[in-house]
Amino acid sequence: MVIIALDSGKTKTNAVAIDDSLNVLCRVSDRGGGLIYSDEVIMNALMNVIVECMRVMGIRVNDIDVIAVSWADLDTEAYWIKASRIINELARRINIPRSKLVFDHDAVAAYYAVTLGEPGVAVIAGTGAIALGVNARGERARSSGWGWLIGDEGSAGWIALKALNAASRAYDGRGPWTSLVNRLKDYFKVKDLLSILDVMYAEPPEIDKLAKLAILVSEEAEGGDEVSVNILKEAGRELALNAVTVAKRLGMINESIVVGGVGSVFSSRIVNEEFRKVISNSLVKAKVKEPLIGNYSLLGPIIMSLSRINKKITNTDVEKLLKEL
Amino acid sequence: MVIIALDSGKTKTNAVAIDDSLNVLCRVSDRGGGLIYSDEVIMNALMNVIVECMRVMGIRVNDIDVIAVSWADLDTEAYWIKASRIINELARRINIPRSKLVFDHDAVAAYYAVTLGEPGVAVIAGTGAIALGVNARGERARSSGWGWLIGDEGSAGWIALKALNAASRAYDGRGPWTSLVNRLKDYFKVKDLLSILDVMYAEPPEIDKLAKLAILVSEEAEGGDEVSVNILKEAGRELALNAVTVAKRLGMINESIVVGGVGSVFSSRIVNEEFRKVISNSLVKAKVKEPLIGNYSLLGPIIMSLSRINKKITNTDVEKLLKEL
Numbered sequence: 001m002v003i004i005a006l007d008s009g010k011t012k013t014n015a016v017a018i019d020d021s022l023n024v025l026c027r028v029s030d031r032g033g034g035l036i037y038s039d040e041v042i043m044n045a046l047m048n049v050i051v052e053c054m055r056v057m058g059i060r061v062n063d064i065d066v067i068a069v070s071w072a073d074l075d076t077e078a079y080w081i082k083a084s085r086i087i088n089e090l091a092r093r094i095n096i097p098r099s100k101l102v103f104d105h106d107a108v109a110a111y112y113a114v115t116l117g118e119p120g121v122a123v124i125a126g127t128g129a130i131a132l133g134v135n136a137r138g139e140r141a142r143s144s145g146w147g148w149l150i151g152d153e154g155s156a157g158w159i160a161l162k163a164l165n166a167a168s169r170a171y172d173g174r175g176p177w178t179s180l181v182n183r184l185k186d187y188f189k190v191k192d193l194l195s196i197l198d199v200m201y202a203e204p205p206e207i208d209k210l211a212k213l214a215i216l217v218s219e220e221a222e223g224g225d226e227v228s229v230n231i232l233k234e235a236g237r238e239l240a241l242n243a244v245t246v247a248k249r250l251g252m253i254n255e256s257i258v259v260g261g262v263g264s265v266f267s268s269r270i271v272n273e274e275f276r277k278v279i280s281n282s283l284v285k286a287k288v289k290e291p292l293i294g295n296y297s298l299l300g301p302i303i304m305s306l307s308r309i310n311k312k313i314t315n316t317d318v319e320k321l322l323k324e325l
Numbered sequence: 326m327v328i329i330a331l332d333s334g335k336t337k338t339n340a341v342a343i344d345d346s347l348n349v350l351c352r353v354s355d356r357g358g359g360l361i362y363s364d365e366v367i368m369n370a371l372m373n374v375i376v377e378c379m380r381v382m383g384i385r386v387n388d389i390d391v392i393a394v395s396w397a398d399l400d401t402e403a404y405w406i407k408a409s410r411i412i413n414e415l416a417r418r419i420n421i422p423r424s425k426l427v428f429d430h431d432a433v434a435a436y437y438a439v440t441l442g443e444p445g446v447a448v449i450a451g452t453g454a455i456a457l458g459v460n461a462r463g464e465r466a467r468s469s470g471w472g473w474l475i476g477d478e479g480s481a482g483w484i485a486l487k488a489l490n491a492a493s494r495a496y497d498g499r500g501p502w503t504s505l506v507n508r509l510k511d512y513f514k515v516k517d518l519l520s521i522l523d524v525m526y527a528e529p530p531e532i533d534k535l536a537k538l539a540i541l542v543s544e545e546a547e548g549g550d551e552v553s554v555n556i557l558k559e560a561g562r563e564l565a566l567n568a569v570t571v572a573k574r575l576g577m578i579n580e581s582i583v584v585g586g587v588g589s590v591f592s593s594r595i596v597n598e599e600f601r602k603v604i605s606n607s608l609v610k611a612k613v614k615e616p617l618i619g620n621y622s623l624l625g626p627i628i629m630s631l632s633r634i635n636k637k638i639t640n641t642d643v644e645k646l647l648k649e650l
């Protein structure tokens with residue numbers, strides 16, 4: 001058995017091939033293949049990693065059992081249509097049966113990584129934030145994931161924007177003092193905080209870069225800054241509300257479901273504790289898993305692939321994979 | 326006497342010339358001359374309107390008493406240096422004594438338009454928001470004006486972003502239902518609200534365009550939508566907090582100062598009532614003026630010019646000017 005799992009995002013397309021014993025047979029990367037790009041750019045990124053994987057392993061297309069693609073941005077009808085078109089064309093070009101190709105939103109991949117396919121909810125908080133759940137009837141619901149402009153409450157991008165706002169309010173005297181004022185001055189190398197306006201509005205902001213400010217917030221919070229602590233606590237509550245909302249819509253409030261956080265924001269002790277607290281109070285029978293942080297993004301499409309060929313996976317398997325990926 | 330008042334923003338540079346009796350002698354426009362542009366672009370915009378005004382009136386540079394420029398974005402040290410450089414060069418090119426040229430932040434211009442130069446605070450809420458105050462000792466303070474990414478609480482841009490967020494929360498089930506969901510679907514011509522993601526993230530957002538959503542919020546609020554009402558009330562409170570903060574920093578909490586709102590957001594009855602309520606409670610001796618809405622942006626540089634030549638202006642003069650501008 002050979003499966004190829006792909007994670008295709010804005011900046012990178014990563015792929016691994018896995019055998020029966022869940023050994024990683026190859027690991028390759030190409031440029032970004034997120035759905036914001038043209039069909040040809042995406043197609044090339046996907047083709048490149050698949051062809052390179054086959055070359056490394058010395059296999060042919062017929063030897064592959066499943067190819068699973070996890071896609072960021074697969075939010076709207078327009079993107080679903082685009083993704084289907086690309087997958088159909090990919091099947092034609094590499095001459096593989098369409099039935100061997102699966103794709104889904106990277107939030108669904110995260111859901112699989114957290115729950116191994118059991119009823120439950122995964123809450124993802126990296127640069128953006130989204131919750132995705134599936135109940136015993138296979139029904140799905142999502143919450144948040146509206147991007148940095150509209151929402152993504154609790155994400156690193158959201159924490160960064162909250163921090164900038166809190167610092168501006170402190171500077172003006174409209175809000176409580178916070179050590180973020182000085183941290184942000186240092187970070188942006190300005191003498192007067194107001195001069196960050198030159199940096200922020202010179203060109204359209206890139207939320208991926210701004211999101212890094214969340215690390216400063218975490219550091220200041222651990223150092224005792226009350227404003228930073230409150231931002232992180234609010235992040236934890238928003239992320240938990242996300243999970244609870246999904247559970248409610250799927251009729252799982254009183255079910256023994258699996259709930260877990262995924263992504264860098266959960267590395268904050270404060271976020272994580274607040275998240276657990278709200279989940280425990282609202283979803284009393286839920287099993288809250290330890291957050292998945294680090295290189296988990298390929299775990300989802302791997303489990304999606306295994307589920308396509310009806311192969312069960314255990315928590316021990318996941319631990320093995322997480323070490324190898 | 327002839328004064329020329331200029332208002333130089335991102336999309337337009339407007340100018341009027343005024344005589345002794347405050348008659349408008351000419352009115353001209355050119356392309357934007359905001360400080361985000363290159364020196365030459367700004368210089369050309371300023372030169373064009375000044376030269377055109379002189380041509381219309383049939384006067385020479387020597388006949389001009391004052392030229393006052395009101396500039397958006399004059400927030401940071403870098404922009405102050407740029408503006409000074411441009412004004413010095415402008416004086417050289419049109420051969421006018423540097424002392425006849427004045428320039429300032431458009432928030433200062435708004436302050437003059439509201440207070441006629443008396444101690445007080447102007448709170449501006451258009452696309453962005455800022456409060457600017459001056460006390461009896463001539464000391465200045467500002468609050469907010471951090472732009473749509475960081476703050477600008479209470480502005481039309483802020484109201485628009487709050488509305489998008491509230492609609493997303495209602496759609497998910499994370500927040501109370503709001504009629505904004507359907508208004509935004511109609512506005513963006515999408516069947517499913519989630520499809521606004523295609524619109525919002527296809528290219529960098531322009532806050533000037535987004536800010537127009539504030540009108541929908543006002544309409545839904547007047548139609549009874551509780552979520553919209555709360556957004557506008559919060560806007561009013563934030564704008565009032567802005568004024569109170571400035572008054573506090575200038576030691577004017579218990580002084581008989583003039584406080585007034587400027588800009589399109591104050592055309593909302595709900596914003597305006599909430600603003601007045603907080604101001605009356607916090608600045609008990611303040612005289613709250615009726616908001617200046619509409620074509621007030623040249624009033625500031627006109628009053629700045631008159632103040633430069635020590636000419637007093639009355640509220641009757643202002644009413645006359647507001648009708649003519």
